[in-house]
Amino acid sequence: MTPISTCQPEHLHYLKMLARQYPNVQAASTEIINLQAILNLPKGTEHFISDVHGEYEAFLHLLNSASGVVREKVDDLFAATLSKHERDQLATLIYYPREKLEEVERETEDMREWYRITFHRLIEVCRLVSSKYTRSKVRKAMPPEYAYIIDEMLHTHYGDNDKRDYYEKIISTIIDIDRASNFLVQMCELIKRLAVDHLHLVGDIFDRGPRADIILDSLLEYHSVDIQWGNHDILWMGAASGSRTLVATVLANSLRYNNLEVIETGYGISLRPLSDFANEVYGGCDTHCFAVKLSGEDAGNFTERDKLLAARMYKAITIILFKLEGQKIRRNPAFGMDDRLLLDKIDYAHRCITLQGVTYPLEDTDFPTVDRTDPYALTPEENTLINQLTASFRHSEKLQRHVRFLYSKGSLYKVFNGNLLFHGCIPMTAEGEFMTFETREGPLSGKAFLDYADQTARRAYYSRPGSEEREFGMDFLWFLWAGRNSPIFGRERMTTFERRLILDESTWTEPKNPYYQFYNDPAVCDAMLRQFGLEGPHCHIINGHIPVKSKKGESPIKGGGKLLVIDGGFCKAYQKTTGIAGYTLIYNSACFRLVSHEPFAGRANAIRENQDIASTSVVFERLESRMKIAGTDVGRQLQEQIDDLMALLWAYRSGAIVEDHKE
Structure with a gap:
């Protein structure tokens, strides 16, 4: 860190503006501690989808399921305690809470008991998907009308006898005042919101498909x-x-x-x-x-x-x-x-x-x-x-x-x-x-x-x-x-x-640019990445546009793993050519996972039969250690904020800027 005495005047001017937000040593120190803690959390999950071409039902299903991430969390929690049918139903409920709830209400005699059990399960899923975020970030993602209640339930452990009655009273009150259906929908939406931190859509939203x-x-x-x-x-x-x-x-x-x-x-x-x-x-x-x-x-x-x-x-x-x-x-x-x-x-x-x-x-x-x-x-x-x-x-x-x-x-x-x-x-x-x-x-x-x-x-x-x-x-x-x-x-x-x-x-031929031959060469991929300031073992080019003909043995992984083509025929018009119904990519703190999907049977069938898109997930690259936010683009921005706050501390302690201790 550069001593404040050697800082340029414009830097000192910037620090004075920063002091309006953090007016004293205590405020600046608290924010530094908070940002340092965030840097050590696991990186959020990124979801990559390409070439959806108007196929809204299949797209929304992949969005709801996060290409299998939500179902994976359900299985992680309940594989030993719930049957496959019960896990299927719970996953479908999370994907389509309003529609599935209508079906459950028609078929279930004791909705009170069903709500009680389901709320416990949803809280467990929500607790798992929120574990990599700060409590503050999770709170901001919550529906405002239920933020306090959900926050309490996420951080109250049912095994604690002193808290069990408190936990059950929250649930029973929600049911008694006829807010159970609304609360359930909001819980499911929160789970989906937390399952994926960021979505990348790599082009072609329009044409071919209907809407x-x-x-x-x-x-x-x-x-x-x-x-x-x-x-x-x-x-x-x-x-x-x-x-x-x-x-x-x-x-x-x-x-x-x-x-x-x-x-x-x-x-x-x-x-x-x-x-x-x-x-x-x-x-x-x-x-x-x-x-x-x-x-x-x-x-x-x-x-x-x-x-x-x-x-x-x-x-x-x-x-x-x-x-x-x-x-x-x-x-x-x-x-x-x-x-x-x-x-x-x-x-x-x-x-x-x-x-x-x-x-x-x-x-x-x-x-x-x-x-x-x-x-x-x-x-x-x-x-x-x-x-x-x-x-x-x-x-x-x-x-x-x-x-x-x-x-x-x-x-x-x-x-x-x-x-x-x-x-x-x-x-x-x-x-x-x-x-x-x-x-x-x-x-x-x-x-x-x-x-x-x-x-x-x-x-x-x-x-x-x-x-x-x-x-x-x-x-x-x-x-x-x-x-x-x-x-x-x-x-x-x-x-x-x-x-x-x-x-x-x-x-009729439309010859492809030579890029589509050269992208099989790892050295060419490295040269392209360097053009954009990227270098290292876990840097990749991610493309769509040209459907991968998987039924002919073509792999979406090119250039020795440096380039991924995730257009696998999401659009029905291309599925006869590709043999599948699209690829998606999941990048979490531990690995890159490529997911290939079979054709979607439709939203109505998914709700009625609890039928997910049949998918095959392959981990094609693991990270040497779990990536933390410090290693991401957001982490680098947070580190810059920390550096600025450290400079502000120096300014306070050196007397270059006077603290404000207003009550």
């Missing part, structure tokens, strides 16, 4: 979370920012996979203008290339008329999308994507297109709104339509609230407790070097480019509407979504045009 908005509603209420933006998140962030291109992309994707519930029900955005336009303009057009994908259960609910309307809407918005993408590419030559200008390459007379010197027949050239002399120009009707749809995205209060949350809690990457988290990749060349991008700040690569990309993405939302900064920010969000070797797209090209209009599947 990303429900997932975001739950995250808004979560006690401690960060998000690394995925390409599908960036897509919706751009649409909410007012990018007409990304609005068209959201709608095209949602129509293609018949995933309109989140748009219409979740965010209250009407598609009536699009359906009217599609029927009027594309009513007599061929739409066979634009048939929407229907799952087995959806197909039975769709009439032929419904299917035809959906295909017309999909074709209408896709042609608008192709035009708007072309405008962006022309407006931004630095993106280096002129080869993706395809509408002007169509040979209408021969119904074909030439790509990279090869001519392919086109399945559809019936595009009534495309001006062959100026193919990227919108018609006045298209311009009015996309402006109207974009305004609906901009004026959806719920969507705007969710996107503000994504900006406030999210980023392109995050460094946290020795781990580097990002959704896609750090773009690399075929030679294994960090790829250089031409930007407005000059050529950038690696961490510098990701920092630039993060800042530019924020300008799309926060810069003044109509400003050049906002317009370029929205263009850049589109680049992040679909641009060549974008760090969250990570591919050479997005072949939407080819997939819709060319039968030859060789044109």
Whole structure:
């Protein structure tokens, strides 16, 4: 510690401000003792989830169960005293307290005795999950109306005869005054709150699954979370920012996979203008290339008329999308994507297109709104339509609230407790070097480019509407979504045009960035970690984005254990490819544990049958000794506070600052 006599004046000025909070030696000393004690507590549990893609029921179940952590605590306490069925029921009660309680009330004659027994069990679970926290932190996590009662019960041991009557009286009073159900729900929520200290969501909340908005509603209420933006998140962030291109992309994707519930029900955005336009303009057009994908259960609910309307809407918005993408590419030559200008390459007379010197027949050239002399120009009707749809995205209060949350809690990457988290990749060349991008700040690569990309993405939302900064920010969000070797797209090209209009599947390929070969090399992983200031035996890169094909023997552990890909097919659309239903990662004070999950049978079944997600947990890395808070990022911040308080003590004792002993 630097003696106060040698401190710079600005340091002394800071200490004088700190003295307002800790006005004397006693106050500063008490806080030092408190912070030192916290540093010696075990590190809290971190929970990592990726690529949830709107699958809200499975996501909420993993959130409630903490990927098995809650059930593990129940088994630790009661394996010798409760049957498996009783433990299953207790775990389900903690996951879904309101719903499970309704079922119990229908089936149980003596609810008073059931409550008494269950409260004892919940207190035991709560005591176990709270053991690694300070009493103050646990108290702050408690529901205010029951904080005193729960605190008393957690710190009153039933084995103490002098306290037993006191303990039982608390429980009986709760039941007598008809607060048992409310108290039970609050206890279960507290257990889930304490089971995980911090949640990391490594991208792609949106698309594919039905209700990303429900997932975001739950995250808004979560006690401690960060998000690394995925390409599908960036897509919706751009649409909410007012990018007409990304609005068209959201709608095209949602129509293609018949995933309109989140748009219409979740965010209250009407598609009536699009359906009217599609029927009027594309009513007599061929739409066979634009048939929407229907799952087995959806197909039975769709009439032929419904299917035809959906295909017309999909074709209408896709042609608008192709035009708007072309405008962006022309407006931004630095993106280096002129080869993706395809509408002007169509040979209408021969119904074909030439790509990279090869001519392919086109399945559809019936595009009534495309001006062959100026193919990227919108018609006045298209311009009015996309402006109207974009305004609906901009004026959806719920969507705007969710996107503000994504900006406030999210980023392109995050460094946290020795781990580097990002959704896609750090773009690399075929030679294994960090790829250089031409930007407005000059050529950038690696961490510098990701920092630039993060800042530019924020300008799309926060810069003044109509400003050049906002317009370029929205263009850049589109680049992040679909641009060549974008760090969250990570591919050479997005072949939407080819997939819709060319039968030859060789044109559909989207070559991955070389990152996805080099990340198997431990030396390359170490070099990436060093770019972000990380080095050591327990530092990792944690990715999502590319589903791990576990059924083909692919491992999520890459680079000799330095890199983890935790996209295992959480979304139902990918589960046939992956063979499982997702990975999650648990990092506690003792180890890293990778959990693979089987498909979720649904919330109703979980409640009725006490059926958890079948999971396999593997400890892939143990720490040499239990990590304490002192070894975490929070611990380093606390140590800085301790150092400042020690300097304040020196100032008091040297007379540089006078103590305040007001009563």
